Amino acid sequence: MVWSEAPKAVCVFLVLVSTIFADGQLDLHFFQNDYHLTIERSETSYYNKIYMKTASLVSFRYNRTIIAQNFTFRFNIDVGANLEVRFASNEYRYFPLRLGDRICRALDADSGGLKQMIGKCGNISDCMFFKDRTYHVCNAVPDESKLPPHIPSGRYMLEIEVSYGSIKLFVAKIYFAITRPEVK
Ligand SMILES: *[C@@H]1O[C@H](CO)[C@@H](O)[C@H](O)[C@H]1NC(C)=O
Numbered sequence: 323m324v325w326s327e328a329p330k331a332v333c334v335f336l337v338l339v340s341t342i343f344a345d346g347q348l349d350l351h352f353f354q355n356d357y358h359l360t361i362e363r364s365e366t367s368y369y370n371k372i373y374m375k376t377a378s379l380v381s382f383r384y385n386r387t388i389i390a391q392n393f394t395f396r397f398n399i400d401v402g403a404n405l406e407v408r409f410a411s412n413e414y415r416y417f418p419l420r421l422g423d424r425i426c427r428a429l430d431a432d433s434g435g436l437k438q439m440i441g442k443c444g445n446i447s448d449c450m451f452f453k454d455r456t457y458h459v460c461n462a463v464p465d466e467s468k469l470p471p472h473i474p475s476g477r478y479m480l481e482i483e484v485s486y487g488s489i490k491l492f493v494a495k496i497y498f499a500i501t502r503p504e505v506k
Pocket residue numbers: 384385386387388
């Protein structure tokens with residue numbers, strides 16, 4: 323399978339960076355209405371077995387058109403509100419700069435409809451995570467209108483790395499397609 327090529331990734335990266343840092347501020351309140359996002363598959367590719375009991379992300383067909391995600395995780399340490407998230411596609415890795423932020427800030431800004439996605443199904447009620455508790459998010463489908471604008475059409479693999487301080491906790495991979503209605 324061939325994923326988007328490097329030149330396109332460079333473009334996406336620059337667009338994302340310039341959008342996100344518009345006005346010199348990191349703004350996670352995205353809005354877009356020109357493309358569709360279709361998740362094809364998602365999985366956890368790594369979790370730290372010292373600091374986590376489990377981190378399992380599964381994707382499944384929710385109905386004819388939608389693939390939804392279930393995510394179950396449990397920490398062996400209290401991470402509180404200090405989870406950090408970084409996004410990178412396999413191509414973006416050639417760059418020293420990565421997009422990163424606190425998960426709680428992304429939640430506050432409702433990036434990708436995160437807040438609604440978490441509130442709808444599962445038992446995460448706020449942005450504090452304690453050890454020895456199992457957290458569930460179920461039937462999660464991102465809200466495409468709350469994603470960054472101007473992502474070129476194509477198929478992508480997004481890597482999401484979640485860490486606590488300098489400890490890498492888990493890495494999730496999401497394979498998705500960006501499509502636009504054909505203009506005739
Ligand atoms: C699939 O589920 C979504 C969310 O509940 C709904 O908006 C959509 O209409 C459903 N599609 C089909 C084909 O049932």
